Amino acid sequence: MSWLETLRxxxxxxxxxxxxxxxxxxxxxxxxxxxxxxxxxxxxTQKDVSAQIDSLGSNLLIVTPGSSTGSDGVRGGFGSAATxxxxxxxxxxxxxxxPDVLAVAPEKSTSASLEANDTNWTTTVTGTTxxxxxxxxxxxxxxxxLTAEDDxxxxxxxxxxxxxxxELFGTTRVVGQSVSISxxxxxxxxxxxxxxxxGSEDLxxxxxxxxxxxxxxxxxxxxxxxxxxxxVQAASTDQLSAADQETTTLLLNLHGITDADAADFTVSSQxxxxxxxxAVYRTLTVLLTGxxxxxxxxxxxxxxxxxxVSVTERTxxxxxxxxxGAPPWAIRRQFLVEASVLGLAGGVIGAALGIxxxxxxxxxxxxxxxxxxxxxxxxxxIAIAIGLVFGVxxxxxxxxxxxxxxxxxx
Amino acid sequence: MADPFDAFPSSSDGVGVALADLHTPVIExxxxxxxxxxxxIEFEALRGVDLRIEPGEYVAIMGPSGSGKSxxxxxxxxxxxLTEGEYHLAGDDIxxxxxxxxxxxxxxxxxxxxxxxxxxxxxPAWRNVELxxxxxxxPVAVRRARAAAALERVGLGDRTANRPGxxxxxxxxxxxxxxxxxxxxxxxxxxxxxxxxxxxxxxEVLALLDELHAQGRTIVLITHxxxxxxxxxxxxxxxxxxxxxxEVIDR
Numbered sequence: 001m002s003w004l005e006t007l008r009x010x011x012x013x014x015x016x017x018x019x020x021x022x023x024x025x026x027x028x029x030x031x032x033x034x035x036x037x038x039x040x041x042x043x044x045t046q047k048d049v050s051a052q053i054d055s056l057g058s059n060l061l062i063v064t065p066g067s068s069t070g071s072d073g074v075r076g077g078f079g080s081a082a083t084x085x086x087x088x089x090x091x092x093x094x095x096x097x098x099p100d101v102l103a104v105a106p107e108k109s110t111s112a113s114l115e116a117n118d119t120n121w122t123t124t125v126t127g128t129t130x131x132x133x134x135x136x137x138x139x140x141x142x143x144x145x146l147t148a149e150d151d152x153x154x155x156x157x158x159x160x161x162x163x164x165x166x167e168l169f170g171t172t173r174v175v176g177q178s179v180s181i182s183x184x185x186x187x188x189x190x191x192x193x194x195x196x197x198x199g200s201e202d203l204x205x206x207x208x209x210x211x212x213x214x215x216x217x218x219x220x221x222x223x224x225x226x227x228x229x230x231x232v233q234a235a236s237t238d239q240l241s242a243a244d245q246e247t248t249t250l251l252l253n254l255h256g257i258t259d260a261d262a263a264d265f266t267v268s269s270q271x272x273x274x275x276x277x278x279a280v281y282r283t284l285t286v287l288l289t290g291x292x293x294x295x296x297x298x299x300x301x302x303x304x305x306x307x308x309v310s311v312t313e314r315t316x317x318x319x320x321x322x323x324x325g326a327p328p329w330a331i332r333r334q335f336l337v338e339a340s341v342l343g344l345a346g347g348v349i350g351a352a353l354g355i356x357x358x359x360x361x362x363x364x365x366x367x368x369x370x371x372x373x374x375x376x377x378x379x380x381x382i383a384i385a386i387g388l389v390f391g392v393x394x395x396x397x398x399x400x401x402x403x404x405x406x407x408x409x410x
Numbered sequence: 411m412a413d414p415f416d417a418f419p420s421s422s423d424g425v426g427v428a429l430a431d432l433h434t435p436v437i438e439x440x441x442x443x444x445x446x447x448x449x450x451i452e453f454e455a456l457r458g459v460d461l462r463i464e465p466g467e468y469v470a471i472m473g474p475s476g477s478g479k480s481x482x483x484x485x486x487x488x489x490x491x492l493t494e495g496e497y498h499l500a501g502d503d504i505x506x507x508x509x510x511x512x513x514x515x516x517x518x519x520x521x522x523x524x525x526x527x528x529x530x531x532x533x534p535a536w537r538n539v540e541l542x543x544x545x546x547x548x549p550v551a552v553r554r555a556r557a558a559a560a561l562e563r564v565g566l567g568d569r570t571a572n573r574p575g576x577x578x579x580x581x582x583x584x585x586x587x588x589x590x591x592x593x594x595x596x597x598x599x600x601x602x603x604x605x606x607x608x609x610x611x612x613x614e615v616l617a618l619l620d621e622l623h624a625q626g627r628t629i630v631l632i633t634h635x636x637x638x639x640x641x642x643x644x645x646x647x648x649x650x651x652x653x654x655x656x657e658v659i660d661r
Contacts, residue, residue, distance in 0.1 A: 005544065016532050320528040323489060324589075325517020325545045327510045404489050407528065 010338040013310070014345070021342060024299075024306045028346025028386065029353060031296030032379045036354030037361070038292050039375050042285025044368030046278045053273050055195060055203060057137040059102075059237055061244055062273065063088075063230040063251070064266050083264040084227040086211065088254055092232055093131075098246040100239040105135035105231040108214045114207060115180045116168040123164050125181065125207045127214020135233045143175035143190030150189075151210040156217075158186040162194040163204035179207075184217055232267075240269060299346065300386040307339050307394035318398050319406025328399040335395035336388060343387020347380035354379070434501045436597050436628045437463040437486060442495035444481050444651075455481035457651035458495070463630065465596075468623040470631045470639035473648035480601075482648060483632045487520055487599050488512045500596040517545050521590025525602035527582045529574040535561060535585045536570040542593040560588040564618055580611025587618055598622065598629045604638055616641050 014021045056062075065083040089106035091097050108127040113120055132138075133145045141162060150157050158179055165172045165188075168179065172191045179186050186209065195203040215224045234243035247267050248260070255264055268276075311318070318331055355376065358369040444456040455478045463469055473479040484490040485497060488504055491512075497504040500519055507515065516522075521542075529538045539557035548556075561570050564584040566577075574582050583603060590598055600619065604612040620641060623629055631642055639645050640659065647655040 002547075005550070012532060316528065317530055320524075320530070321541065321545075322513065323487070323516060323522050323528075324542045325513050327513045327545070330545060402489075404484055407524065 006334055006337045007341070009334060010341045013314075013338050014341050017310075020306060020309075021345075024302050024342050025346040025349065027299035027302040028296065028343060028383055029299075029350030031292060031299045032347050032350025032383050033354040033357060034292035034295055035289060035382075036351060036371060036375055036379055037357055037369065038285060038288040040354070040358050040369040040371045041367065042281060042288070043370035043372065044362070045281045045285075047370055048368050049277045049281065050274050053270050053277065055137075056270065057135055057231065057233065059234040059240055060135070060270050061232040061234065061240070061247055062268050062270075063092075063232060063247060064268070065226070065228070066264065066266065083255065084230055084251075085225045086215070086227065088251060089129075089227065089230050091250060091254055092230065092247060097250050098232075098243065100235055100243040100246055101232055102235040103131040103135050103233045105129060105132040105233075106211060106227045107132075107229040107231065108211060108219065108226070109228045110214070110219055112181050112207075112218060114164070114168060116177065119168050121164060121167045123161075123205050123207055125209060125214070125218060127209050127211040127218065129211050132208065132231075135231045138195065139193040141172055141191045141193040143188070145190050146208060146210050151212050153210075154212045154216050155210055156184065156186045156213060157189045157210065159190040159192060159208040160188060161192050161202075161204045161206040163202065164207055165191045167205075181218065244269060296382070296386060300390040303339055303342050303387055304390035304394060306342070307335060307391050308397070310338070311335065311394045311398045314398075315401060315406045315409045318401050319403045319409070322401070322403035323407060331401075332395045332399040335398050336391045339391025339395070340384045340387035343383045343385070344380070346387075347383025350383065351376045351379055435462050435464050435498070436467070436500055437461060437630070438496075438498040439485070440496040442485065442497060443493050444478075444485065444490070445493045455651055456485070456492075459648075459651070459653055461646065461653065463628065465628050466623075466626050467644060468619075468627075468629045468631070468642045469644045469646060470633055470642035471646045471648060472633060472636070472639050473654075474634060477648045478651040479632055479634075479648045481651075483599065483601050483630075486597075486630060487522065487601075488516050513545075517542055517593065519596045521593060521595040521598045523583070523586050523590050523598065523600040523603045525605040527574070527579075527586045527606070529582055529585055529589075531574050534571045534573055535566065535577070535588075538574070538585055539589045539592050541589060546593070556592055557588070560592040561585070563591065564588045578611065579607050580614040583607060583611065583615050584618060587615070587622075591622070596628060598627055600629065600631045602633055603631070604633070604635070612638070 063084065084106075086106060089104050092101055093104040095101075105128055109124050111122060112125040113122045114125075128146070129151055130146050130148055133140070140159075143159070145159055146157065149155070160168070160174065160179070162172050165174050168174070169177060174188050174191060177188045179188055192204070192206070209218070232243060232247050234240040244267055248263070251265055251267075252258070252260060252263060257263055321331060322328075355371055358371045362369050439459055439461040442456050442459040442461075443454065446453045446455055457478075459482065471479050471482060481490070485492060486499075488499065488507075491507075492505060495505075499515065502515060502519070504512070504515065530541075536554060536557040539560050540553040543553040543556060558567070558570050561567055564587050566581060566584055566588065569577060569581065569585075574585065577585065587598075587603075590600075598619075603619070604615055607615060616638065619629055619631070623643075629642070631639065633639050642659065644656070644658050646653055647657075
């Protein structure tokens with residue numbers, strides 16, 4: 001009995017009990033589709049997060065106040081300390097201090113309510129300098145960006161994100177218009193080109209003012225000199241780690257700290273951010289995949305159950321085949337093939353369902369799902385393996401039946 | 411039909427006694443004993459049976475239920491092994507064989523016909539008939555041709571594609587006989603072949619067996635009906651695990 005014939009026999013046995021086989025296959029296919037989807041969702045989210053972090057700019061180091069690696073255990077949380085100042089940013093921008101740093105963009109952000117005509121819109125207002133546009137890889141849709149003169153003059157000018165402009169004025173052609181924040185008027189000098197929505201942080205809903213203006217008019221008081229973030233752009237990818245070292249050394253010097261562990265700031269690279277962010281999603285993906293794998297296990301038990309029923313039902317057939325000269329291995333192989341046909345059907349249909357869902361769901365859920373060929377092929381192989389593994393016991397039972405008893409059974 | 415894959419090619423005239431040496435008995439049982447154990451209870455189903463059946467014989471084994479005739483049939487059919495004694499089937503010593511070897515012996519040497527036909531309902535007649543050849547690794551084209559020839563021989567040449575459900579009881583049993591013949595075995599072993607048939611079908615099947623006997627087949631028929639047994643040329647009476655009588659019927 002050739003493999004092909006065994007396969008054909010298995011297939012006709014599976015087909016002869018259509019509904020029963022279909023329900024068994026359903027158990028496997030749900031598991032397979034779930035695995036493909038959860039793995040795809042995990043990969044897709046990681047891709048989204050990476051894209052989001054990449055959209056900050058290129059070759060960036062992000063310096064934030066406070067330390068996330070406090071050595072004494074009592075240091076304030078991430079970003080809680082007001083330790084970065086404008087002079088830090090200016091020192092970093094100097095080619096002599098940090099030769100591998102191309103440009104620096106300090107940011108001082110606060111949430112504020114913008115008012116234009118009768119419209120109110122609350123957004124993040126950021127004080128920054130003229131290099132921000134290059135460092136953050138942004139472009140203007142119209143108008144001009146903040147200049148060094150604006151900063152020196154503490155000019156009351158503002159650059160709006162495209163969404164902010166649209167929310168306030170219903171259009172992005174708003175250069176020359178006036179926006180007021182806390183009863184202080186700002187003239188709109190430019191509008192940023194849309195960057196596209198990117199997860200939780202909307203890059204198009206921003207408002208930018210000169211750093212000096214922000215310190216003077218928006219925040220003021222005790223923390224007027226404090227920055228929320230300094231974006232440091234390395235001259236090239238190769239110089240990123242050199243720039244990282246220069247930034248750390250320089251800031252430690254400026255802050256008079258000798259022990260690097262006691263630093264009152266944190267320098268992170270985009271890569272570090274990506275890996276931190278994706279680690280969370282990876283854990284989630286592993287968890288979800290585990291649950292999906294459990295459902296596969298249940299599907300496998302379904303296969304075993306149905307195969308045991310099949311062996312019981314076909315005891316006489318087994319007895320006959322043995323009487324006619326089928327050796328035990330031939331009987332075992334027949335039932336194993338039958339079980340793997342169930343697994344194969346579940347795997348193929350489940351993979352197809354998973355791929356269809358992966359294309360349909362992103363538009364509903366607003367996340368990417370990445371279906372890799374390896375995941376699909378792997379799932380089908382796993383499905384067949386499940387059929388095989390859970391078929392072993394029923395097949396062995398069938399092979400052990402004695403022909404006399406098997407023939408006599410009613 | 412030349413068939414290099416077949417250990418027992420059919421002879422050209424369709425009379426298939428595949429024995430080189432006509433002096434070797436098909437069945438030779440010496441001091442055959444079979445004891446069944448169930449916990450501490452022992453039951454002796456065969457208590458020392460000597461039986462010799464020559465090629466071309468048509469033998470009926472008769473006896474009431476519990477006489478040991480089913481056990482004898484299982485032993486002769488290589489479905490079970492002896493507790494004590496010797497069994498030679500067409501010269502092969504069966505006593506020492508394991509399960510896999512017994513399966514091969516059954517496949518090559520014995521054609522079974524059962525009371526309940528034991529046809530697989532999902533398969534057409536020719537697929538049922540070719541089953542013994544499948545376990546001999548005969549290519550499908552050869553199997554198909556030989557299954558068709560075997561069905562032709564039992565008078566069902568036009569029913570090869572029918573499923574068992576589409577055939578009458580007598581026809582189903584003839585398909586089973588075709589299946590028993592397809593492998594050209596040394597022995598045709600029929601266990602109550604007419605037990606589930608009406609009288610017309612019974613006559614049909616018995617006529618077929620007579621015909622096969624006339625062609626030189628060795629046939630062992632197990633039955634409890636004298637009418638059926640009387641088609642044979644020799645009747646072996648079994649009672650209480652022993653052979654009670656062994657008579658040749660003159661025609």
